Amino acid sequence: MQNNLDAQKRIVELTVLLKEANDAYYMKDSPQISDYEYDMLLRELENLEKQYPQFQAADSPTKKVGGKAGGGFGQIHHAAPLLSLMNAFNKEEILSFVNKASQNKEEKPTFVVEPKIDGLTVVLTYENGVFTKGATRGDGEIGEDITENLKTIKQIPRFIPTQASLLVVRGEAYLAKGDFARLNAQREEAEEPLFANPRNAAAGSLRQLNPEVTAQRPLKLFCYDIVHMEGISLQTQQAYLTYLQEMGFPVNDEKFVSKDPEAIWQYIVQFTEKRHQLPYDIDGLVLKIDDLSLRELLGSTIKAPRWAIAYKFPPEEKETQLLSIEVNVGRTGVLTPAGTFIPVQLAGTTVSHASLHNEDFIKEKDLRIGDWVVIHKAGDIIPEVVRVLPEKRNGKEQIFTMPAICPECGAKVIRFDGEAAHRCSNTSSCPSQIRESLIHFASKAGMDIDGLGPAVITQLLDEKLIHHAADLYDLKLEQLVELDRFAEKSAKNLLNAIDKSKKNPLWRLLAGLGIRLIGGKVAKTLAKNFGTMERLEAATSEELQAIAEIGPKMADSLLNWFAQPQNRALLSALKEKGLFMGEEILKKEGNLPLTGKTFVLTGTLPHLTREEATALIEEAGGKVSSSISKKTSYLLLGEEPGSKYEKALSLQIPILEEDDFRQLLASKE
Ligand code: IVH
Numbered sequence: 262m263q264n265n266l267d268a269q270k271r272i273v274e275l276t277v278l279l280k281e282a283n284d285a286y287y288m289k290d291s292p293q294i295s296d297y298e299y300d301m302l303l304r305e306l307e308n309l310e311k312q313y314p315q316f317q318a319a320d321s322p323t324k325k326v327g328g329k330a331g332g333g334f335g336q337i338h339h340a341a342p343l344l345s346l347m348n349a350f351n352k353e354e355i356l357s358f359v360n361k362a363s364q365n366k367e368e369k370p371t372f373v374v375e376p377k378i379d380g381l382t383v384v385l386t387y388e389n390g391v392f393t394k395g396a397t398r399g400d401g402e403i404g405e406d407i408t409e410n411l412k413t414i415k416q417i418p419r420f421i422p423t424q425a426s427l428l429v430v431r432g433e434a435y436l437a438k439g440d441f442a443r444l445n446a447q448r449e450e451a452e453e454p455l456f457a458n459p460r461n462a463a464a465g466s467l468r469q470l471n472p473e474v475t476a477q478r479p480l481k482l483f484c485y486d487i488v489h490m491e492g493i494s495l496q497t498q499q500a501y502l503t504y505l506q507e508m509g510f511p512v513n514d515e516k517f518v519s520k521d522p523e524a525i526w527q528y529i530v531q532f533t534e535k536r537h538q539l540p541y542d543i544d545g546l547v548l549k550i551d552d553l554s555l556r557e558l559l560g561s562t563i564k565a566p567r568w569a570i571a572y573k574f575p576p577e578e579k580e581t582q583l584l585s586i587e588v589n590v591g592r593t594g595v596l597t598p599a600g601t602f603i604p605v606q607l608a609g610t611t612v613s614h615a616s617l618h619n620e621d622f623i624k625e626k627d628l629r630i631g632d633w634v635v636i637h638k639a640g641d642i643i644p645e646v647v648r649v650l651p652e653k654r655n656g657k658e659q660i661f662t663m664p665a666i667c668p669e670c671g672a673k674v675i676r677f678d679g680e681a682a683h684r685c686s687n688t689s690s691c692p693s694q695i696r697e698s699l700i701h702f703a704s705k706a707g708m709d710i711d712g713l714g715p716a717v718i719t720q721l722l723d724e725k726l727i728h729h730a731a732d733l734y735d736l737k738l739e740q741l742v743e744l745d746r747f748a749e750k751s752a753k754n755l756l757n758a759i760d761k762s763k764k765n766p767l768w769r770l771l772a773g774l775g776i777r778l779i780g781g782k783v784a785k786t787l788a789k790n791f792g793t794m795e796r797l798e799a800a801t802s803e804e805l806q807a808i809a810e811i812g813p814k815m816a817d818s819l820l821n822w823f824a825q826p827q828n829r830a831l832l833s834a835l836k837e838k839g840l841f842m843g844e845e846i847l848k849k850e851g852n853l854p855l856t857g858k859t860f861v862l863t864g865t866l867p868h869l870t871r872e873e874a875t876a877l878i879e880e881a882g883g884k885v886s887s888s889i890s891k892k893t894s895y896l897l898l899g900e901e902p903g904s905k906y907e908k909a910l911s912l913q914i915p916i917l918e919e920d921d922f923r924q925l926l927a928s929k930e
Pocket of ligand 1: 343344345346375376377378379381382432433485486547566569571
C-alpha cells in the first residue's frame, strides 16, 4: 500500500466484498466467490487492519464468525460461543502452529488430525439424554432453531444413554457426493436451480422452513466436538470422539494422532491426495491439541481457539483450452451445449468434457471456442467452467451461437419467453428426442426395465426394431438373438423384463413418459389422486392444481402433453399391449387393504429398499410418515434401526419385520 488513503480505500473495499460474500454463503446458501478467494481476501484485510488499525470497521468481517440467525427460524443462544478456526495454507504455517503450541513444554503435546467436513455446522443439545434442541452456528452466539429439520436426519439419535444432565454436541451435516449428484439431477429434471456444491445443497436442505423438504434430502452427519457438558468429565479430544461414538453419534473413522510435526505434515500430504476417494467433500484437515487442560492454557481469540488450526486444501482448479462446443438434444428437446477441452487431470480423474448448460451461461462467461479457461469440479464430481482467461486470447477465438435448426433433425429451434433453454420444435419425430425418451422410459426413474439401457435402445433403434415405447412390447426372441451381443439367454431375460414392466404401478408409467416437470415424486402424487390414466387425462387445470404439490406450470405441462395427438396415440398403443393403467386400483378404491394405516420405516430391510417398501404400502392404500406418533399404525423395522425404534416401543406401536409385513399384505389381498 502506498499511503494511508490507499490502505483505507482497500480496507473499505475488502470489508464490503467480504460482507457480501458472507451474506451469499451463510444466508442465501449460494456463494459468489470460491472459498479460497474468500480466505485470501480475509487474510489481506487482516494484514491491512494490523498495519492500519484506525481504519478497521466496528463490525469488520475479521472480527466475527460468518452468518447471523436468519428470518423464519426461532433463535437459540448457544451454551458456549461456537468459535471458528484459524487457517493454514502450507507446511510452514502448519509447522509454526505445532511448534508454537509445543514451546516451553516438557512433554511434547499430542495432536489429533481430522478431516474438515465441508458441510453445515449443527449444534445438538441433549437434556438428560433426550434430544431437545438443534441449531445452526449463526454468528457463533445465536443460531437458528432447526430442531424439527434435524429430527428428520436418521443419524441423529433422539435419545442417548448418557450420564450427563446436559450435553451439547457439535457436528457437521453434509450431503455425500453421490447424493448431491442425484439431487441436482432431480432438480434439473424439475427445472429447478441447481446447487453449486454439496455444502450449499446441505445448507439449503437444512435451512428449510418445511421439515418435510429436509426429510427428503439424504443428509448425513459427523460429530467431532463437545461444546458443553454437565455431569460427566472428559480430558482429551480422543476421549470426546470415543464417547460420542459410544453414545451412538456418527463419528468419522478417519483420524491421525501424533506428536511429531513431520509425521503430521506427511499425513496432510497423503490425505490431500486421498480426499477424492472419500464419498463426501472435505475442504481441509483440522489439527487439534488432544489435551483439554493444555487447550485451556492456550485459550482463544474472540474468533478462534489457539489450540486448533484448519489446513485448507489449495483449490482444485486447472487451466485448459476449450476446443469445440457440441450441441446435444435431450428427451424434452432441450439443446445442451457441451464443451470439449484439452484433457487435464482434475480431482482424481481426467476431464475433457463439461456441460455448458445453455446459451446464457456461455454469454455470461463470454466463453468463446478456442478460449483458455479455468475449470473445477462442483462437489468433486461435476466438471465446470469457472472463468475465462481473456488475457490468453490470440484473436482467433470464435463466438458461439446456438444453432437455429436442430442438429439432429433439422427442425426449427425455439426459445420460449422467460426460459434459458432452446428446444427442438419437432417433438414427434426428432431422432435424438425419441432415443432419449426411450432411454428415460426404460430407466430406473421410469419403467425400470432391467437390461434395457442406452446401448441396447440405440441398437434396437438402429436396427429399426422399435420406433416408440409401445414397440418394445412387440419384440420377438428371433429378432433379438440376431443382434450383436445378444445370446438366447440374455434375449429371454430382456423379453421377460419388458413383459414384467406391464404390471408396473401407474406412477412408473407416468414418470416414464417423460412429461416435462413430472418426475417420480409428482407421478406418485398424481397416481394416488387420480387412480387411473383415464381420469388423469380428463382432469382440468383446476382439478390438477387442487393437489397441493401441483402448480400451474406442472398443470400446463400435463394438459399440453395430453393434448398432443401423438401422445394420446402412444397411450392407447401402450394400453393395447396390456400395460397397467390403474384400472384395478379404481375397482378396489376406498377398499384397499391398508387404507387408513400409517407406517414408519426404520433401518435396512433384508430384501426391500425403502422405496420398494414405500411403494408396496402406498399401492395398498397406506401412508408412510417420517416420524412416529401415537397415530402411527405400524413401525416397519429393519437392521440397525434409528431412534424411531425406541420411540415406537415407548408408545407401544405394533412393530413388523419384513416377513410380518409381507404376511400382512398377503392376508389382506
Ligand atoms: S473443530 C472451535 N473439527 O470447520 C473448534 N471443525 O472453519 C471447532 N469443521 O465451522 C471446530 N470438520 O464446523 C472441527 N473435524 C472438524 C471439522 C470442523 C468441519 C468445520 C467447523 C467450522 C469450520 C471452521
